[in-house]
Amino acid sequence: MRNISDIIEGYLKAIIEEEQNGIIEIKRSEVAEKFQCVPSQINYVIKTRFTEERGYAVESKRGGGGYIRIFRVQANSRKELIEHILKGLHNGASYTMAEDIVYRLLEEEVISERESKLILAAVDRTTIHQPLPERDLIRARILQAMLLTLIYEQLD
Template identity: 75%
Template sequence: MRNISDIIEGYLKSIIEEESRGQIEIKRSEIAEKFHCVPSQINYVINTRFTQDRGYLVESKRGGGGYIRILRVRAHTKAELIEHIIQSLEAGASESATEDIVFRLLDEEVITKREAKIILAALARTTLAIPLPARDDLRARILCAMLLTLKYEKSEK
C-alpha cells in the first residue's frame, strides 16, 4: 500500500503533466485539506520529491495570498540533461542526491528500471564503504563515468 506522501506526490505530478506550461500554483492548506493531512506533510513532499535534482523548481510566496509554484524543468535533449547533471556533480554526490538524479533519469526515459537499480546498488553507502567526504567524491566520479557512457551511447543511436 502506498503512503500518503506517495499519493500526494502522484497527485501533484499528474496535475503538473496536465498543465500545458508544466507548472502549477497550489495553496498548501488546500492540498492538505484535500488529503486530510497537516500542511507540514505537503512541505515534506515538496521538499523531498520536487527537488532540482529530480527536475523541478519550487518557488513560494508567503502570506494571505501565498502560494507554492512547482515548475517541471525538462532538458531539450537527453545529452543536454546528462551534461547538466555531470556539471552538478562537481562538488560530490550524497546518496540522496544520487537517488534523485537516478529517479529523474528514469522519469525522463534516459535509463531503464533495471539500469536504475544497478546504478543505485553500485553507488549505495554500503557498497562504497569509505568515510565521508571521500565517499561522496567517489560516488560522483563513478556516476559521472556512467553518465558519460550513457551520453555517448545515446548520441550514437
C-alpha cells in the same frame, strides 16, 4: 499500500501534467485540507519529491496570499539532460541525490530499470565503504563516469 506522501506526490504530478505549461501554483493549506494532513506534510513532499535532481523547480511566496509554484524543467535532449545533471555533481552526491538522479533518468527513459539498479548498487554506501565527505565525492565521480558513458553511447 501507498503512503500519504506517495498519494500527494501523485496528485501534484497529475496536476502538473494537465497544465500545458507544466507549471502549477498551490496553496499549502488547501492541499493539506484536501488530504486531511498537516501543511508540513505538503512541505515534506515538495522538498523530497520535487527536487532539481528529479527535474523540478520550486518557488514559494510566504504570507496570506502566498503560494508554492512547482514546475517541470524540461531538457531539449537526453544529452542536454545528462549535461545538466553532471553540472550538479561537482561538490559530491549523497545517496538520496543519486536516487533522485536515477529516478529522473528512468522517468525520462534515458536508462532502463536494470541499469538503474546497477547504478544504485554501484553508489550504495555499503559499496563505497568510506567515511563522509569522501564517500559523497567518490559517489559523484562514479555517477559522472556512468553519465558520460551514456552521453557517448548515444552519439554512436
